[in-house]
Amino acid sequence: MLISPSSIYYGEAVVGVVRTPSSKLIGIPVNVWITADPIEVTFQQRMAILSHTPAAARNPELDQTLYLSYASVTDSLLTVTILGTWLNVGIAAAPIVVTLSQLGSFPAGLVWKGEVTLGVDLEFMIGTLMTTEMPRKSWVKWSNIGSLDFTIWKDNVAGERPLDWKGWVYQLKKLGKKVVAYGENGVSFLTPVETAWGLQTISRVGVRSKQAVCGNEFVHFYVDKEGRLCRIGDDIEILDYSEYLGAMLDSVVLSYDELNQLIYICDGLEGYVYSVRDKSMGTGPANVTGAGVQSGTFYVTAAGTISIPVFNLCTDIYDLGNRRNKTIHSMDIGTDLTTGLYAAIDYRLDKKVAFATTPWTTVNPNGVANLPCFGVEFRFRLKLLTYEQFEPDYIRVNGVQHNYSWLDSFSKG
Helix, strand or coil: CEECCCCCEEECCEEEEEEECCEEEEECCCCEEEEECCEEEEEEEECCCCCCCCCCCCCHHHCCCCCCCCCCCCHHHCEEEECCCCCCEEEEECCEEEEEEEECCCCCCCCCCCCCCCCCEEEEEECCCEEECCCCCCEEEECCCCCCCCCCCCCCCCEEEECCCCCCEEEEEEECCEEEEEECCEEEEEEEECCEEEEEEEECCCECCCCCEEECCCCEEEEECCCCEEEECCCEEEEECHHHHCCCCCCCEEEEECCCCEEEEECCCCEEEEECCCCEEEECCCCEEEEEEECCEEEEEECCCCCCCCCEEECCCECCCCCCCEEEEEEEEECCCCCCCEEEEEEECCCCCCCEECCCEECCCCCEEEEEEEECEEEEEEECCCCCCCCCCEEEEEEEECCCCHHHHCCCC
């Protein structure tokens, strides 16, 4: 087993004492890893001041200053004790929240200038067999075979090593006979060598977030900090799509649908689906957080109702093999759709200007969309108004090229 802890506490025993003016926290964990909610301590000062009503006229010479000090209050007003035996566990404690308030009714004419000085004493009484370590971000550890104990014994089977990039390790995922370490500033292969692990870093661009990784034992996918979709097999392949994924939030989550060979890329506001089989990407649900198959049933998890957008396709830019003016007459689209399909064309004459778009037109039952259009570069669009699962088989563009020359048939050096 290989882990990357944010902090490690191990040994026989630890006693931690947090002293405040009226609080004391005692912990006796053994090899413990817990995440504690904030400890809230409330101080209240009760006062009884004798005076008379109505108040007399204020005489500044008679003003008094009240010094409220808890220095003499013992530590035993509040005691929280953690008892029990935990193995291979560390402690990550949330901040101690201290609230001060003053209770009591002050007579008319009393001037209150509240100034509270709070002192907090933190002490740790460490047993002789107890050691502590600061968090080591770019380190990984491995245990003895078949054990959850990561203590390095004399047999040297368990161990640890640093990676060659800085920052937190986000995930460790098995890939064939290797383990891939995905982190804040890099991606590395960890290969077993006897009782240790060899290191091969394949990227020094970190992963977008802790959950921006998915895959199985044969292939992994992740989104890097540049918003590029990457594939990890025997090596790294940059699939990119950063023009879409780069604007997504850092909370992006990747889920692998192994049955349909789809990658769901969602951040709660936007969503995309990448087809591993077709090597294409389109818009998808925005809130999918997991996908898998159990006993022949396909399951998808999400934080709320899953909304699937209707089909909307836009191709890359095409100049049809040359930079001359061209007129498009129609498009032939091959599909097995039962509902209506619509088509449009983006066009431009100058590559420095934005594309213009023709009106949307219905694709007739024969799969033909009549779209007269003049330009040099084109993008071809298809869309549905209702949801239906299908795959476009082909798109054929019909038109003419103006000022054709026989020299166009020769490649230019």
